[in-house]
Amino acid sequence: MKHLLFSPYTIKSVTLKNRIVMSPMCMYSSHNQDGHTQPFHLAHYESRAAGQVGLVMTEATSVTPEGRISHEDLGIWSDDHTEGLSTLTEAIHRHGAKAGIQLAHAGRKANLDSDIYAPSASSFSESLKTPVEMNEQQISYTVQSFKEGAERAKESRFDIIELHGAHGYLINQFLSPLTNFRTDKYGGSREKRYRFLSEIIDAVRESWTGPLFVRISGAEYHENGNKMEDFIYFAEKMKAQGVDLIDVSSGGVVPAPIDPYPGYQVKYAEKIKAEAGIDTGAVGLITSGNQAEEILRNERADLIFLARALLKNPYWPKQAADELGYKLEGPRQYTRAW
Numbered sequence: 001m002k003h004l005l006f007s008p009y010t011i012k013s014v015t016l017k018n019r020i021v022m023s024p025m026c027m028y029s030s031h032n033q034d035g036h037t038q039p040f041h042l043a044h045y046e047s048r049a050a051g052q053v054g055l056v057m058t059e060a061t062s063v064t065p066e067g068r069i070s071h072e073d074l075g076i077w078s079d080d081h082t083e084g085l086s087t088l089t090e091a092i093h094r095h096g097a098k099a100g101i102q103l104a105h106a107g108r109k110a111n112l113d114s115d116i117y118a119p120s121a122s123s124f125s126e127s128l129k130t131p132v133e134m135n136e137q138q139i140s141y142t143v144q145s146f147k148e149g150a151e152r153a154k155e156s157r158f159d160i161i162e163l164h165g166a167h168g169y170l171i172n173q174f175l176s177p178l179t180n181f182r183t184d185k186y187g188g189s190r191e192k193r194y195r196f197l198s199e200i201i202d203a204v205r206e207s208w209t210g211p212l213f214v215r216i217s218g219a220e221y222h223e224n225g226n227k228m229e230d231f232i233y234f235a236e237k238m239k240a241q242g243v244d245l246i247d248v249s250s251g252g253v254v255p256a257p258i259d260p261y262p263g264y265q266v267k268y269a270e271k272i273k274a275e276a277g278i279d280t281g282a283v284g285l286i287t288s289g290n291q292a293e294e295i296l297r298n299e300r301a302d303l304i305f306l307a308r309a310l311l312k313n314p315y316w317p318k319q320a321a322d323e324l325g326y327k328l329e330g331p332r333q334y335t336r337a338w
């Protein structure tokens with residue numbers, strides 16, 4: 001039987017050897033080193049590539065210093081970052097995996113000593129600062145920073161770029177009526193709330209012709225938040241602008257209780273794929289090979305993003321292959337009996 005989880009996936013000129021993606025996960029390990037790659041990052045990401053993940057997506061990497069979630073985040077706001085990031089892509093490529101990078105800006109969820117910025121001056125929680133409402137100059141500087149981040153990602157030989165438009169970070173703050181109270185051309189209707197992301201996509205596309213993913217939160221868990229019809233509208237717009245895949249997560253816009261269960265977000269990826277006709281990635285409590293295979297077989301999503309399962313077990317692809325009765329090529333120790 002053909003195993004979809006272990007079948008290749010081609011986007012533009014990039015082919016992933018299988019459908020398993022290491023989901024972006026902040027490791028907060030730059031240790032106040034101005035966002036520079038540390039030995040930890042090389043070991044951490046290379047081990048998942050050696051474990052036969054098809055695409056290793058590095059964590060939310062900030063396009064500006066003030067866009068970091070914390071002082072420990074990786075950064076791509078300076079030309080000085082490309083040397084370390086190049087060693088990272090080299091380590092990932094060594095094992096036949098492709099390297100992706102998630103370009104991010106935390107907006108009002110930045111936990112920094114300096115001023116923080118957002119579409120509107122409303123704080124996420126009592127423990128975080130009230131952000132400065134961005135003026136048009138700050139908006140265009142941030143759009144330009146995403147573009148420069150994409151140029152540095154290219155220079156660092158990443159194969160895929162993902163924009164972080166989920167979890168209540170800056171792009172999501174512009175998209176959501178729960179966090180965007182602007183009355184200018186960047187706020188109000190969903191057309192206007194989409195403008196910031198639209199400008200970023202166009203700016204990135206000026207210098208990046210490779211595969212472009214966007215992660216969104218496909219549910220905001222609040223009655224006044226965006227609804228599925230809004231996400232479908234955003235997805236159609238993104239598709240028209242040349243986005244290749246939408247990685248569908250959920251939540252994080254406002255503090256809201258959610259009750260996750262296995263595959264709890266897959267339905268959002270499925271809906272967006274069906275309605276907007278764009279490829280999607282599914283993420284969220286996907287832990288077994290059979291579960292992943294079912295999602296692909298029923299065309300609910302095209303890629304499977306795994307976070308905590310890969311933190312626990314870098315060799316998760318081997319575990320899934322055993323479960324599905326598929327022979328995974330890999331290091332010899334996989335098959336050696338002790």
Ligand SMILES: Cc1cc2nc3c(=O)[nH]c(=O)nc-3n(C[C@H](O)[C@H](O)[C@H](O)COP(=O)(O)O)c2cc1C
Binds near residue numbers: 023024025305306
């Ligand atoms: C330690 C940790 C860090 C994370 N950092 C990011 C991140 O940088 N960017 C992002 O989009 N999601 C981030 N996430 C969310 C994961 O990518 C994923 O969407 C979520 O954990 C659900 O998938 P899972 O059930 O397979 O863990 C993080 C999750 C964890 C556990």
